[in-house]
Every structure is written in C-alpha cells, then in structure tokens.
Amino acid sequence: MRSIVYSLTGPSHVFSLAEREPVSPGPGDVRVRVTVSGVNPTDWKARARTDAPLGFDEVVPNQDGAGIVDAVGADVTGLAVGDRVWIYLAQHERPTGTAQEYTVVPATRAVKLPEGVGFDVAASLGVPAMTAHRALTVHEAGPSRLSPGALEGRVVLVAGGAGAVGHAAIQLAVWAGATVIATVSGEEKAALARAAGAHHLVNYRDADAAEQIERIAPAGVDHIVEVSIADNADLDGRVIANHGSIAFYADNGGASATIPVRPTFAKNIRIQGLLLYTVGEPALLAAAEDITAALRDGVLPVGEAAGLPLTWFSLEDTAAAHDAVEQGAVGKVLIDIDGSVPRAR
Secondary structure: OEEEEEOOOOOHHHOEEEEOOOOOOOOOEEEEEEEEEEEOHHHHHHHHOOOOOOOOOOEEOOOEEEEEEEEEOOOOOOOOOOOEEEEOOOOOOOOEOOOEOEEEEEHHHEEEOOOOOOHHHHHOOHHHHHHHHHHOOOOOOOOOOOOOOOOOOOEEEEEOOOOHHHHHHHHHHHHOOOEEEEEEOOHHHHHHHHHHOOOEEEEOOOOOHHHHHHHHOOOOEEEEEEOEHHHHHHHHHHHEEEEEEEEEOOEOOOOOOOOOHHHHHHOOOEEEEOOHHHOOHHHHHHHHHHHHHHHHOOOOOOEHHHOEOEEEEEHHHHHHHHHHHHOOOOOEEEEEOOOOOOOOO
16 A cells, blocks of 8 residues: 655655555554545644654654544444544544545544535544544633534634634534634735634734624623734733633744733633643543534534545645645645545635
C-alpha cells in the first residue's frame, strides 16, 4: 500500500511516499481502507516540533479520516467489514495515521457513518467537531451531552466562526437550540459563518465589538468557544454571563493570557482548557455518539455553501496539504487517497 511516512521531525519535506504492507488488526482493532484523510493544525505541529523525540522509528501523519472497514480484529462488536466509518485520533499513541491507503485503529475510533453522509463530511469531523462538542458541554450547569433542545435558551459565542472548530461549534450549537453569535475578521469570513448557521455576526476588529455583543445578549453569553484567549480574554470577561463558561482549545495569539480578575470572579466564570488527547475516553465516546446523531439529522454539511470550503490534495501532495494548513488555509484541507471521492468545494 502507499503510505506517507517520516522518521525525523521538521518541515514538510521530511515526508516521503513509501510502499508498506498493510497490518492485520489486533484484538479490539479494525483496519480501514482510507478514502479521505483530514489535515488539522495538530498534524503539522506534531510533524514540525523539535522539542520532543518522535517516539517511533517511522510515523504516518494525520489524525482524522474516513473510509470502509476492511478487516476486524478479535473482540470487536458493532462494526463489520464493509461498514463506512469516520475516524478520529488515529495517530494518538500510535505511529500510523490516515495518510495511507489502509490504517489500523481501535474500534472505538472508527465510528459508523449514517446512510447518505459523504466521506468529505466524515473526514472533516474528528478533531474539529469533537473539540467543538467538548467546548459546548463544560458549563457547570450542563448540558454534558448535545441533542436537539439541549442548549435551548442559551447564547453561545463562537470566536473565529470561519475556522474548522468554529464551523462545527456553530452547527452543533444551532442544532442544540442555542442562539449563536460568531466573531469574524471581515465580510468574507462573515459569509462563511452565516452559511454555517450563525444568527449574529460581529467583526472582532471593530472598536465596539463588546458593545455589539452586549446589545445582542444583554443578559450575557452563556458559553464561549474560544480560539484565542490571549487576545480575547478582556472581551470574554466583559460579555460572559454569570456562571458562564469560556472553553479555550488553542494558543492562537500567544502562549500566555492575562485574565481580567474582577469580571471573571465576580461572575463565577468557569475558564476551561481542553485538549482531545487528554480529555479522556468518556468525553470522546460521548462526543462521537452526539456527532453521529447530528449527522443523522443532516447537521454537519461541508463545502463553501455550508460555510466550510474544502481544499483537496492527492496523497502524493500531503506535504503541500500540511503547508496549506500551516499557512492558514480557510476551511478544511482534505487528502483524496485514491482519487475516487467527489470533490465538493
């Protein structure tokens, strides 16, 4: 099979295309014939980091993907050969991700796709959708799960509504009944957040951004899905509601943040960091179940018309795909492993 591999960390040119034998699944594992591999910032950052050992002699990149179950190991229930699945955290604690024709993953990380859901949607889930789910379910007053009506009466602010996590957060929050405000940097990204379903849009570069949010939500924002707490802590502290939650999932804007003390303690704010690699299996399984339920309801479409433009690469061009994500490509970057997937934009 064709695999993208690397044995040293560094720039994307460390990748090479190699022929490798498919591995048989062990107990509790399934082997998936990968059709689409999704690229996230975490993938290029893991490849580029030089402050930690690689951990394996050879690594295949990319955590997310989609495909068809090709073989099933012992003790696996609920999945069978021929099932269409979406994959998350394929490379977590393993050397083999989805940038190859076949990958072996724990059965819990290959989730059966509802009928009619395309592989482009499926490969766009994983890290972004599961991060969004977690950010929306850490409020001290719940809910801990998402479903229609679960966020009824609540206001959600999604910072960076045109990003992959922001896009999924908007879609999931609207599905769950919330009123959604998205902050964006300009009209082009506003159009994407609007297409995703955001009810209100605010340009965070406006001098009166906080006032705009306060007019929309005079009682305050209940949940904030935050991509840049270093930049937005003051704004968040001002517009958050009493007992609100600020869930941050990235270090955009800097490696440290200054938290406004009085607004956050006076309003009993929960400031919650989140990282899928360490969030724990119960949270991952809950997210996988709820996201799959949302898929059944047709909630998570992709493509420019749905607010998430797709940029496609071939397996041979995986380095270029990583470079595109590193350089801030808008929307979602996908790798068509065998050239068989209809390419929505």
